[in-house]
Amino acid sequence: MTPSAQSAQPRRSDATRAAILRAARERFAADGYERATIRAIAADAQIDPSMVMRYYGSKEGLFAAAAEFDLRLPDLTSVPPARLGEVLVRHFLARWEGDETLVALLRAASTNPGAAERMRGIFADQLTAAVAAFGTDRALTARRAGLVASQVLGLAFTRYIVRLPPMVDTAPDELVAWIAPTLQRYLTGTPPS
Amino acid sequence: MTPSAQSAQPRRSDATRAAILRAARERFAADGYERATIRAIAADAQIDPSMVMRYYGSKEGLFAAAAEFDLRLPDLTSVPPARLGEVLVRHFLARWEGDETLVALLRAASTNPGAAERMRGIFADQLTAAVAAFGTDRALTARRAGLVASQVLGLAFTRYIVRLPPMVDTAPDELVAWIAPTLQRYLTGTPPS
DNA sequence: AACCGTTGCCAACATCTGTTGGCAAACATG
């Protein structure tokens, strides 16, 4: 993300690189992995398709770069325990509406094994880590995180991908009110026998 | 589905048609719409690619035929009201494990507009109809159905598509125990202000 | 000014895609 992590001096082509990445995210989000063609991405970025190859190696490499994503989950230990669910849904909704990277990842994960692997990594690592902050049983923690992921990804899938009318039309606040108790129970509820 | 609805006599090519449809469902489920090529489907069915075109017109036509699906939702009015959630999750899980058509539809819906439209139709029509059986407020009914869809599709997405380990490893009965209360509340819970 | 790495474009490649038309064999019908 930050342009000069290992390469000390910024290159002259950083603008081009960024334009490609932005166009790639848009196309991947709108069309999915296979329908988003390098030519179309290059056209959006107003450069030649061969530049995409030079800077990102391959289509897979481009996607890997475009799908870099940090959920930026808050520290759940500093959240009032009773409001965990609400904070989480609200955070996810905001994160989703503000950055199309997640939609790109979601669309691509359905058909591209690499994208699915990336998605697994994000939710297994970041979400599980956040949930683990207030639980000791590792298997139970993983299960709680998985359940939260199932509801949150289902929300995203129905709202941004399939676009089910009731899920698209409902205001974020009302969605939060409905879904928060679900996450709350997945996070803190007593596990079934 | 039934081979002789309008055409009185069964054709000699019915076996071929069925083989194509079966192979198509498998490929669409495994690879998604764009990666499932007509050539691969034809190879699986052990016939020539051109036969697919003759019998189903186009790739879209083939998908439309392969993605025909009935949720076979039970009549919710004859279910004990307190067990609505449990019955629903269990039904969906069984339906999903037993028929790969839904997985095909789910994968394809991410990238193919026609598949998304089909998915919208299935959940808007069949699920909303089932939910409408015990509610009068139409907007609220649609919202309840949408919420149920979000959790059920999220379950399917994480378990069958992304294959999040905790969602794959957890036994169906335990998933039911966790998720049933969620659907129960979406179906019968008091709506937020 | 001479030099060299960078940036960019053009043209082309090999391959794969959905799709089409024609032709031979199998079958059914008179």
Place this chain on the structure above:
DNA sequence: CATGTTTGCCAACAGATGTTGGCAACGGTT
């Protein structure tokens, strides 16, 4: 048997796709 229809395969087309190599222009360094 003769006729028409159905089933199947082969070969091919037109277009799109990821990817590559070469070549000109630019920019900084010595």
